[in-house]
Amino acid sequence: MTIDLPPAVADDWRRLGSRTDERSLSLATVTAETTVFEHRPTADALERLRADGDIPARSLFTVDLDISPSLSTIGLSSADALEMAAPKAREQFVDTVEDDGIEVGAERANEYIDRPDGSVGHLSVLEVAYPTDSGAAADGGEGPDGEPETIDAEAHVAVWPAADTYVMAGGILPLEAPDDADLLAAALDVDPARDREAIVDVFRGLELEDAADD
Numbered sequence: 001m002t003i004d005l006p007p008a009v010a011d012d013w014r015r016l017g018s019r020t021d022e023r024s025l026s027l028a029t030v031t032a033e034t035t036v037f038e039h040r041p042t043a044d045a046l047e048r049l050r051a052d053g054d055i056p057a058r059s060l061f062t063v064d065l066d067i068s069p070s071l072s073t074i075g076l077s078s079a080d081a082l083e084m085a086a087p088k089a090r091e092q093f094v095d096t097v098e099d100d101g102i103e104v105g106a107e108r109a110n111e112y113i114d115r116p117d118g119s120v121g122h123l124s125v126l127e128v129a130y131p132t133d134s135g136a137a138a139d140g141g142e143g144p145d146g147e148p149e150t151i152d153a154e155a156h157v158a159v160w161p162a163a164d165t166y167v168m169a170g171g172i173l174p175l176e177a178p179d180d181a182d183l184l185a186a187a188l189d190v191d192p193a194r195d196r197e198a199i200v201d202v203f204r205g206l207e208l209e210d211a212a213d214d
Contacts, residue, residue, distance in 0.1 A: 003062035012040055013037040013039060014037060018033060019054075028067050028074065030092070032066075036056075037060040039059070042058060042187065046058055048133075048184055054100050060170070060171040062167075065167065071165065079120075086122035089166060090157055097172075105126065121158050126156075126157070128153040128154060131148045133148075153173060154192070158170055171202065173199070174188060
């Protein structure tokens, strides 16, 4: 099922699309339904930055994971297996992003995070090189080797245990605008601190029990 954004951020974001992926692990099959949300106030600028991608440079996402057979069937609890599940969840996210032509780089942070309800999840923060369209910058949008220009961006992906499965959420945010594109830069309104706070609001407000019960 699609996992909606919490009320704290819902007004400024709208659902852009979703995709379903399946991955076989040693003991189970994991089906992930990823829903991507775009930022309403800067949607036009994000489209000008890159028109042909499925994941905007400023975006939020939620992922509903279905594990078959269930964790309890194979003798595991989602909380106890979080340390094992977090890297697999991160790999699934990286595959989804890279399928959209976005380059994921080094890991900046890898830590456990607490929610106000006491739930403990795992967070990874990753460096991202986000591609731009050829018309995004005044110089044509290509580097000296003919490869598309990119801007520095950052991805946050977190996973929490939820009953007999896991829930993932996070976002991508731009850290800069293209060079020599002043009007686009103004429209993009690059503000990493604000965007990180929106991602934290998702982490704090996501309905974990509802996601697991449906």
